Amino acid sequence: MVKLQVFFFPLMTHGHMIPFLDMAKLFASRGVHSTIITTPLNAPAFAKGVQKSNDLGFEMSVKILEFPKVDGLPEHCENADQVTCPAMLPIFFVATKLLKDQLEQLLEEYRPNCLVADFFFPWATDSAAKFNIPRLVFHGSNYFASCAGEQVRLHRPFENLINDSDEFFVPNFPHKVKLCLSQIPPYERAEGDTEFAKMLNEAESQLRSHGVIMNSFYELEPEYVDHYRNVLNRRAWHIGPLSLCNRSLEEKAERGKQAAINADDCLKWLDSKSVNSVLFVCFGSFTKFPSEQLHEIAMGLEASGQQFIWVVGKGRNDKETEDWMPEGFEERMTGKGLIIRGWAPQVMILDHGAIGGFVTHCGWNSTLEGIAAGVPMVTWPSFAEQFYNEKLITDVLRIGVGVGAKEWVAGTGGGNIKRDAVETAVRSIIVGEEAKERRNRCKGLKEMAKRAVEEGGSSYSDLNALIQELSLYPTSI
Numbered sequence: 001m002v003k004l005q006v007f008f009f010p011l012m013t014h015g016h017m018i019p020f021l022d023m024a025k026l027f028a029s030r031g032v033h034s035t036i037i038t039t040p041l042n043a044p045a046f047a048k049g050v051q052k053s054n055d056l057g058f059e060m061s062v063k064i065l066e067f068p069k070v071d072g073l074p075e076h077c078e079n080a081d082q083v084t085c086p087a088m089l090p091i092f093f094v095a096t097k098l099l100k101d102q103l104e105q106l107l108e109e110y111r112p113n114c115l116v117a118d119f120f121f122p123w124a125t126d127s128a129a130k131f132n133i134p135r136l137v138f139h140g141s142n143y144f145a146s147c148a149g150e151q152v153r154l155h156r157p158f159e160n161l162i163n164d165s166d167e168f169f170v171p172n173f174p175h176k177v178k179l180c181l182s183q184i185p186p187y188e189r190a191e192g193d194t195e196f197a198k199m200l201n202e203a204e205s206q207l208r209s210h211g212v213i214m215n216s217f218y219e220l221e222p223e224y225v226d227h228y229r230n231v232l233n234r235r236a237w238h239i240g241p242l243s244l245c246n247r248s249l250e251e252k253a254e255r256g257k258q259a260a261i262n263a264d265d266c267l268k269w270l271d272s273k274s275v276n277s278v279l280f281v282c283f284g285s286f287t288k289f290p291s292e293q294l295h296e297i298a299m300g301l302e303a304s305g306q307q308f309i310w311v312v313g314k315g316r317n318d319k320e321t322e323d324w325m326p327e328g329f330e331e332r333m334t335g336k337g338l339i340i341r342g343w344a345p346q347v348m349i350l351d352h353g354a355i356g357g358f359v360t361h362c363g364w365n366s367t368l369e370g371i372a373a374g375v376p377m378v379t380w381p382s383f384a385e386q387f388y389n390e391k392l393i394t395d396v397l398r399i400g401v402g403v404g405a406k407e408w409v410a411g412t413g414g415g416n417i418k419r420d421a422v423e424t425a426v427r428s429i430i431v432g433e434e435a436k437e438r439r440n441r442c443k444g445l446k447e448m449a450k451r452a453v454e455e456g457g458s459s460y461s462d463l464n465a466l467i468q469e470l471s472l473y474p475t476s477i
């Protein structure tokens with residue numbers, strides 16, 4: 001029998017490349033030949049994962065497209081994480097649009113059975129259609145946020161609100177979910193005149209695509225899986241948590257970029273701590289806080305008296321200096337707090353029994369990794385769909401406490417959160433009766449997540465159904 005061949009084409013940013021690599025590995029482990037499409041400077045991020053899969057006898061490969069030259073981007077910038085200010089992002093997206101011809105040449109040459117392309121490549125639907133190849137969309141988010149965003153766009157419940165703090169309920173929604181005006185992504189409020197709003201409209205090409213792959217599992221958000229499929233009439237398959245395909249310690253430690261800490265040293269530090277006693281503080285691959293905010297976090301963490309691992313440092317604050325560090329902070333925190341300057345082996349850390357709480361920006365990968373590890377969260381959203389994700393965590397699943405972020409700010413974790421708010425939130429996630437109840441709910445979800453990806457589980461079965469459907473699709477050759 002001829003092998004099914006699927007092409008995976010992620011947006012060049014770590015928050016998308018990481019789950020795409022996991023997804024490609026997962027498909028390969030089910031007998032599909034998975035090919036990742038990327039650009040020269042992003043290719044090394046996939047090399048180890050692909051090699052490991054090949055060593056296990058699974059078929060995986062990488063195909064390279066040259067990153068187009070455009071004015072206005074720093075030299076050698078092929079990854080959205082490298083843009084130096086939010087205003088540069090639209091230029092980055094313009095550059096990615098110029099990949100279209102190269103993609104089409106690849107599709108014409110190899111005629112894969114399916115193209116799974118990033119939500120941020122709306123034009124890929126037409127490219128695939130030219131060769132009668134089904135295109136699936138992956139945006140890296142979940143059913144809850146997708147439904148909320150869609151209902152807000154459709155019903156515009158914010159029309160009559162005036163002040164940033166004015167509140168509204170997400171209309172036509174299974175749960176009562178309340179947000180305030182300043183938490184709505186600007187691209188959902190605009191009339192379609194911003195670059196991002198235009199992109200989102202174009203992204204409606206997902207309606208013309210074969211469907212959407214979600215990094216989620218049915219038991220996590222059943223009402224929203226049903227809402228997405230039956231109320232919004234979208235075709236979708238959920239195959240997550242994708243991070244669970246990384247089973248060995250090595251795979252977990254090597255996920256994403258090169259870690260700024262030795263895995264063994266990190267584990268040794270964690271091994272010396274008691275169960276559920278350490279906070280993990282990390283804001284994803286994109287968020288850059290102003291120095292003043294980093295200072296408040298440091299003061300809040302110290303005042304809370306809790307132990308922590310805090311991922312901060314190189315390129316993660318606006319001035320690239322450590323002027324945010326309170327005097328003598330690191331010395332006072334010796335043994336109690338570990339600062340990682342750069343990339344952390346997040347999944348490896350979250351899975352350690354000593355971790356008792358996760359301070360997160362609510363990026364969906366981090367959120368789901370926290371859920372899969374059974375860790376309660378302090379929620380600190382700042383942009384993209386993160387304010388919706390926060391509501392899922394705090395109000396629907398009830399496994400987190402908000403730090404009080406109210407302001408959607410692109411890329412730079414805004415919100416001006418004071419040290420007292422940090423102190424209160426992090427203490428309440430580790431200590432007290434409510435913390436215990438939250439932790440129990442987390443344990444339940446962790447078990448459900450594990451079962452979902454095991455043979456017969458909801459995600460395992462949805463992936464089977466998808467592969468089966470693709471293998472029946474009329475061949476494009």
Ligand SMILES: O=c1ccn([C@@H]2O[C@H](COP(=O)(O)OP(=O)(O)O[C@H]3O[C@H](CO)[C@@H](O)[C@H](O)[C@H]3O)[C@@H](O)[C@H]2O)c(=O)[nH]1
Binds near residue numbers: 284287345347384
């Ligand atoms: O030091 C670090 C920092 C991050 N990560 C990993 O990097 C990924 C980060 O992804 P995510 O938590 O989703 O955050 P972002 O990088 O900010 O992701 C963007 O993309 C996501 C998927 O579309 C959206 O949900 C987010 O809102 C958007 O900001 C996760 O897998 C983390 O485990 C590490 O391993 N070590």
